[in-house]
Amino acid sequence: MSEPRVALVGASGHGLWHRRQIAPMQEAGRVRLAGLVDVRPIEAAPDAPVPEGTELFTDHREMLRAVRPDVVVICTPPQTHLPIATDALRAGADVLLEKPPVLSLDEHRALSDVVDETGRALQVGFQALGSAALAELMGAIADGRLGVVTGVAAVASWHRADSYYQRSPWAGKRTVDGHPSLDGALANPLAHAWMQCLAIAGLAPSTVELERYRCRDIEVDDTACLRITLESGLPILVAVTLCGEEKIEGEVIVYGTGGTAVLEYPTDRLRLPGDSEFREVPGRTSLLENLLAHREKGEPLIAPLARTKPFTAVLDVLHAAPQPTRLTDDLLSESGVAPERFLTIKGINAVLRQATERLALFSELAVPWAEQPLRVALNEEVTGA
Ligand SMILES: NC(=O)c1ccc[n+]([C@@H]2O[C@H](COP(=O)([O-])OP(=O)(O)OC[C@H]3O[C@@H](n4cnc5c(N)ncnc54)[C@H](O)[C@@H]3O)[C@@H](O)[C@H]2O)c1
Known part of the structure; x- marks a missing residue:
């Protein structure tokens, strides 16, 4: 053949x-x-x-x-x-x-x-759904190593220069030539963070609470806080920025009555309860290899379209949300020279860490620049009710 x-x-x-x-x-x-x-x-x-x-x-x-x-x-x-x-x-x-x-x-x-x-x-x-580190984490949860899971969070602090928003016609945009498009920290570069959370926590989101911010004249978020509450009541809290201080690579944190596990998903490093430090868990099944194995031997797909429906339901909320709040310049510091100019929200990393530790929105942490969140109940088709 x-x-x-x-x-x-x-x-x-x-x-x-x-x-x-x-x-x-x-x-x-x-x-x-x-x-x-x-x-x-x-x-x-x-x-x-x-x-x-x-x-x-x-x-x-x-x-x-x-x-x-x-x-x-x-x-x-x-x-x-x-x-x-x-x-x-x-x-x-x-x-x-x-x-x-x-x-x-x-x-x-x-x-x-x-x-x-x-x-x-x-x-x-x-x-990242094909990573051995994620599989080990999910195995540890299933084996009860974390006790009862009480919450899941994701945090990432990245930086992007002005040039990032010039990379293609849809960069920083919510529409292109009158057609809906969607860039932004949550929908694009940091989408893996909360897709990992959904994969771990279960696939029946019930409500979405959303705060979105921007530091530039773009149409989408470069900083955001999102809380997805599942039908079971389990919260997923996502706090991310592209205007960060020192880099937080991207961590998915699972809180349980028996301890906390942290997966650094871009690098496949994992820390389970009892581990003193991160440990690399090498191995990712390539999605193309998996698709070929599905064709040849009927192996199950890692990321079939159906698995992304809850993710898409949350995208719908992002799309319908008002334009993100523009943070004022006094909240920002600047480095580099355009187009390689970077903007940083002063103190943002502490805010991101607090949000994920408390499973709280920025507005619930008395962050002075935080706005009231948008709250949306998802319909039955998504929740599976
Ligand atoms: N999985 C990941 O980690 C990851 C990382 C980056 C981007 N992405 C995704 O990959 C996709 C592409 O992102 P990008 O940043 O490369 O976008 P891009 O705008 O750079 O486009 C990629 C390429 O597609 C071409 N193109 C545009 N319209 C086309 C068409 N109708 N027919 C044929 N070619 C066309 C462009 O000329 C460009 O070369 C997006 O969905 C993005 O979210 C995924």
Whole structure:
């Protein structure tokens, strides 16, 4: 049997990461990169050169007709995901679709219908769900090592320069050319943090409380606090910023009556109750490998579309929320020179830590710049009631 033919739609930006993932798989005879699609000239990458025989396209429909790929990896801006994924599934391909898979529950329903109608597989690019560290943490919870879980939190303090908001047309935007789009700390770079929390805590969110802030003239949040309460009453508290002080890589914290566990999800380092320090738990199942194993041996998908429905329900809330509050300049410090200028919220890391320790919103911590949260009850379709 010849190796599966893979096509990548969106070859630059994060698409370069996918090209680097596919290159060794092609070398090993596991796949063949049959087509690359991008509306812009395809960026050269010395560590992921375009293999001989790969056909180049500017339109994914043309590629689907010409190449008839077995698997399509889609790494284009979120507002393009639904039509491209729909076309790929209807052309008979299985799909690895970058996160966020779609931008609303309406789109989620539409895409689920296409998955059902075509019988093809769709995996969503939440790659941290394939980590051995997450599996070990979930195993420890299931074995009762944390006692009864009483709360889950996520914290991350990153920095992004002005140039980050010039990287592509949807950067910092909630609409592009009149179409909904969604960038922002919660929806984009730090989405993995709360997807990990949802994976750990259960998948039936009942209410969402949200505070969003911005330090620049962008349309989305660069700093946010989100509390998702599950039907069981279990809270998930997420406190993140892209205007941070010293970097907090990204921690998912699980509180239990028998102790606390911390997973540093970007680095797969784990600290279970009783551990004196973090320990690396190497190993991630690649979502593309898992999709291939699903095709070949029926292995369960790690991140099927259905698993991202609660995540998408929360995105709906983000979308409907008013523009984030603009923090005044006196609350910020500045370093570097535009376009590599960084803004930092003074004292933000202590606020993030307190929020996650107390499972409290910024406004509940008497943070002077905090605004009242938006509170939304999710409907029965999402809660499963
Ligand atoms: N899983 C992760 O950790 C991770 C990390 C970064 C980005 N992402 C996701 O990857 C996706 C792409 O993000 P990005 O920052 O690379 O975006 P981007 O705007 O840089 O776009 C990626 C590429 O897609 C191309 N493109 C745009 N529209 C296209 C179309 N209709 N057909 C073909 N090509 C098209 C662009 O020219 C660009 O080369 C987003 O969904 C983003 O959230 C995921």
